[in-house]
Amino acid sequence: MSECNVDDAASNEAWVPFKDRPEWRDLKPIPQDDGPDPVVQIAYSEQFREVYDYFRAIIAADEKSERALSLTKEAAELNPANYSVWNYRRNILQELNKDLKEELKYISQVIEDNPKNYQVWHHRRVIVEWLEDVTDELKFTEKILKEDAKNYHAWQHRQWCIQQFSLWDQELDYVDRLLKEDLRNNSAWNQRHFIIKNTTGYTDEIIKKELKYSQDFIRKAPNNESAWNYMKGVLQERKLFDFPGVLEFCHELYSKQIRSPFLIACMIDCYEEMLELGKPKKEETLQKATQLCNELAEEHDTLRREYWQYIARSLASKYGADVSGDS
Amino acid sequence: MATKNHTHRDYDSKSSKYDDYINFSTSMSRDELLKKKHITFLKRVLQVLPSQQLDTHRVSVAYFAISGLDVLDAMKEIDDQRNNLIHWIYSLQVQPDPSGKNLSQCGFRGCSMLGHLYDSHKAKGQLIPYDSSNIAMTYTSLVSLLILGDDLSQVHKKSVIAGIRSLQQSDGSFVSVLEGSESDMRFVYCACCVCYILDDWTGMDVEKTVAYITQSLSYEGAFGQKPFNEAHGGSTFCAVASLVLLDRLNSALTENQLSRLKRWLLRRQESGFTGRPNKPADTCYSFWVGATLQMLGVLVLSDVTLNRSFVLSTQSPVTGGFSKYPDHVPDPLHSYLGLCGLSLIGEPGLSPIFPALNLSQRAYDHLSNLQRQWREKH
Ligand SMILES: [Zn+2]
Numbered sequence: 053m054s055e056c057n058v059d060d061a062a063s064n065e066a067w068v069p070f071k072d073r074p075e076w077r078d079l080k081p082i083p084q085d086d087g088p089d090p091v092v093q094i095a096y097s098e099q100f101r102e103v104y105d106y107f108r109a110i111i112a113a114d115e116k117s118e119r120a121l122s123l124t125k126e127a128a129e130l131n132p133a134n135y136s137v138w139n140y141r142r143n144i145l146q147e148l149n150k151d152l153k154e155e156l157k158y159i160s161q162v163i164e165d166n167p168k169n170y171q172v173w174h175h176r177r178v179i180v181e182w183l184e185d186v187t188d189e190l191k192f193t194e195k196i197l198k199e200d201a202k203n204y205h206a207w208q209h210r211q212w213c214i215q216q217f218s219l220w221d222q223e224l225d226y227v228d229r230l231l232k233e234d235l236r237n238n239s240a241w242n243q244r245h246f247i248i249k250n251t252t253g254y255t256d257e258i259i260k261k262e263l264k265y266s267q268d269f270i271r272k273a274p275n276n277e278s279a280w281n282y283m284k285g286v287l288q289e290r291k292l293f294d295f296p297g298v299l300e301f302c303h304e305l306y307s308k309q310i311r312s313p314f315l316i317a318c319m320i321d322c323y324e325e326m327l328e329l330g331k332p333k334k335e336e337t338l339q340k341a342t343q344l345c346n347e348l349a350e351e352h353d354t355l356r357r358e359y360w361q362y363i364a365r366s367l368a369s370k371y372g373a374d375v376s377g378d379s
Numbered sequence: 380m381a382t383k384n385h386t387h388r389d390y391d392s393k394s395s396k397y398d399d400y401i402n403f404s405t406s407m408s409r410d411e412l413l414k415k416k417h418i419t420f421l422k423r424v425l426q427v428l429p430s431q432q433l434d435t436h437r438v439s440v441a442y443f444a445i446s447g448l449d450v451l452d453a454m455k456e457i458d459d460q461r462n463n464l465i466h467w468i469y470s471l472q473v474q475p476d477p478s479g480k481n482l483s484q485c486g487f488r489g490c491s492m493l494g495h496l497y498d499s500h501k502a503k504g505q506l507i508p509y510d511s512s513n514i515a516m517t518y519t520s521l522v523s524l525l526i527l528g529d530d531l532s533q534v535h536k537k538s539v540i541a542g543i544r545s546l547q548q549s550d551g552s553f554v555s556v557l558e559g560s561e562s563d564m565r566f567v568y569c570a571c572c573v574c575y576i577l578d579d580w581t582g583m584d585v586e587k588t589v590a591y592i593t594q595s596l597s598y599e600g601a602f603g604q605k606p607f608n609e610a611h612g613g614s615t616f617c618a619v620a621s622l623v624l625l626d627r628l629n630s631a632l633t634e635n636q637l638s639r640l641k642r643w644l645l646r647r648q649e650s651g652f653t654g655r656p657n658k659p660a661d662t663c664y665s666f667w668v669g670a671t672l673q674m675l676g677v678l679v680l681s682d683v684t685l686n687r688s689f690v691l692s693t694q695s696p697v698t699g700g701f702s703k704y705p706d707h708v709p710d711p712l713h714s715y716l717g718l719c720g721l722s723l724i725g726e727p728g729l730s731p732i733f734p735a736l737n738l739s740q741r742a743y744d745h746l747s748n749l750q751r752q753w754r755e756k757h
Contacts, residue, residue, distance in 0.1 A: 087497035108494035236657040242609040278657040285598025
C-alpha cells in the first residue's frame with residue numbers, strides 16, 4: 053500500500069482542461085458509475101476526474117495511439133498505483149513500437165519520485181525484460197538504495213536482474229561496501245547470502261571464510277542481530293560443530309564481558325546441539341544452557357523473559373534426567 | 380521519513396533500545412484506547428478517502444474500515460449502510476459471461492475505474508477490455524461481505540475460483556491480475572484465503588503453493604516475499620497464515636524450522652514490533668508479527684505491556700486512527716492493524732479475531748456456519 057499521500061499536483065500548473073484540447077474533441081468521456089449512494093468515495097479533483105473519464109473512453113475504444121499514450125502518462129502521474137494504466141501503457145508502447153530506452157528513462161524518474169510503489173517497479177521490470185538490456189539496472193537500483201538502503205522493491209528488482217542476466221560477478225564487492233558503511237544493513241547481509249548461495253554455494257571452504265567475515269563484524273558490534281543471523285545462517289545445513297570455532301568464538305567474546313543477547317543465544321544453541329548429538333557431560337551441558345537462559349531472562353534480554361524461560365523448560369524436559377520435576 | 384533518520388547508536392549502551400518507549404510513555408492521554416475516536420475515524424473512511432492513490436484499491440480500504448469497526452465491536456454504527464455496502468461490493472464482481480470465455484477474469488475489482496456499470500445486470504452485457512479482477516480485492520471483498528453478515532449467495536463461486544486459478548504462476552506464486560503484475564507471498568496468501576472461504580481448493584495447485592512458500596524461507600528463519608528475498612514480518616505472516624489455511628503448517632516445516640521461526644518473530648519485539656532486524660517498530664507489525672506468533676501458539680511469550688504501550692502511542696488523539704510511528708499521520712491500514720494487534724493481546728472492549736483470515740472470530744463463525752450449509756446441500 054502506498055504510504056504517500058501527495059496527490060495531484062498543485063505544482064502541475066500547466067494542466068489544460070480537455071475542453072481546451074481540440075485533439076480530444078472526437079472522443080466522448082465516460083464517467084465513473086459508483087451507483088446512487090457511493091461509499092468510500094475518493095475526493096477526486098476535477099483534473100483527476102476528467103483524465104480518468106477520458107482514460108475510460110480510450111479503454112472502451114481500445115485505442116492505441118500517441119494521444120492515448122500521453123493520456124496514460126497523465127493518468128499515471130495522478131495515480132502511479134493504478135496498475136491498469138501501466139498495463140495499458142505497455143500495450144500502447146508495443147503497438148506503436150516505441151523506443152523502450154526512452155520509456156526506461158521516464159520510469160526511472162517516476163520510481164525516484166515513488167520508490168515504494170509496486171506498480172512502477174513492475175513496469176520497469178517488464179521494460180527491462182523487453183529490452184533484454186540491463187546496462188543501467190545495477191546503477192539505478194544503487195541510486196535508489198542510496199536514499200533508503202533497505203528499500204525492499206529495489207532489492208527485489210536487483211535480485212531479479214542479477215538472476216535473469218547473470219550479473220553475479222561484482223555483487224559481493226557492492227555488498228561489502230554497503231556493510232562497511234552500515235554493518236546493520238540487514239538487506240545487504242541477505243544479498244550476501246543470495247549471491248553466495250547461487251554462485252559458489254556454501255562449501256566447507258566458503259563457510260570458513262564467511263564465518264570469519266561475519267565474526268569480524270560481530271566483534272565490532274556484538275549486538276548486531278544481522279551479523280549473528282548471517283553467521284548462523286551460513287551453518288544452517290550443517291551442525292555448529294562441523295566447524296569448530298563457533299563455540300570458542302562465543303567464549304572469547306563472553307570472557308571479554310560481552311553480554312549480547314545474540315551471543316548468549318548462540319551459546320545456548322551450541323549447547324542444545326551438543327545435547328541433541330548426545331555428546332558426553334550431558335548434565336553439565338544442560339546446566340550451562342539453563343544458566344544462560346536464566347541470564348537472558350533476568351538480565352540481558354528481559355523483554356523476552358517468558359521466551360527464555362520457555363526455552364529453559366523445554367531443554368529440561370527434553371534432556372533433563374528428571375523430567376517429572378518440571379512443572 | 381522516520382525510517383531513514385532512525386539512527387542506531389550502538390545499542391551496546393542498552394538503554395537506547397527503549398528510547399522510543401521512554402519518549403511516548405511520557406505523553407499522557409495515550410495510555411488508553413480512544414475507542415470513540417477510532418469509530419469516528421473509520422466511519423469517515425467509509426464516506427470519503429484521503430488519497431487518490433487508493434483509487435484502484437478502494438474495496439480493500441473499505442475492508443479496513445468495516446473490519447475495524449467490527450473489531451471495535453461497533454457494527455451497529457453502520458447498520459444503516461449495511462445493505463448499501465453489500466450492494467456496492469457486489470457491483471465490483473466481474474460478471475461471468477454465459478459463454479464462459481471470461482472465466483479467468485472473474486473475481487472482484489477494487490473499484491469501478493475501468494467503467495463497468497453499477498447495475499450488475501447491465502454490467503453483464505458490457506465488454507470492457509482488460510477489465511479483470513484483482514486477487515487482493517477478491518479476498519477483501521469476500522471478507523467484507525462476511526463481516527457485513529452476507530451469505531455470499533451472489534458470489535459466482537466457480538467463476539471466482541477459476542479466476543484465482545488463472546493467476547498462479549509456474550513457480551507456485553500468484554500474480555494479482557491477469558494482465559500481469561509482480562508475483563509474491565502477498566498474493567499467495569490472498570489465493571489461500573479465497574480458496575479457504577469458498578471451500579474449494581481447485582483454485583490452485585496446492586503442492587506448488589506449498590513448495591513456493593517453503594522455498595521462500597530465508598536463512599534467517601523467517602519468510603521473504605520470494606525465494607532469496609529478505610525475511611520480512613509481512614511476508615512471514617502471509618506464508619504462515621497460508622500454511623495454516625492449507626492445514627500444512629506442521630507438515631511443511633520441521634520442528635527445528637518452527638523453533639527458529641518463533642525466535643525470529645519474538646526478536647522483532649523492540650517495544651512494539653519491527654518488520655525486519657535493525658528497523659524501527661511500526662504499528663502494523665503488532666498484527667503481522669503478533670498474529671503469526673498467535674498462530675504458532677507463542678504470542679504469550681512476548682511482552683504484552685510494551686507492545687500495548689507502543690501501539691497506543693501511535694493513536695491520534697485528535698482525529699482518531701493509528702499511524703505507523705508515534706506522532707505521524709494516521710491512515711486506514713495502520714488504524715485497522717493497530718486495533719487487530721491490540722485485540723490479539725486481549726485489549727478490553729475489542730472483539731477477538733481469527734488471525735489466519737484477518738477477520739473477527741464472530742465473522743469467522745458466520746463463515747463456518749455458511750460452509751456447513753453449503754456442504755449439506757452437496
Ligand atoms: Zn507499517
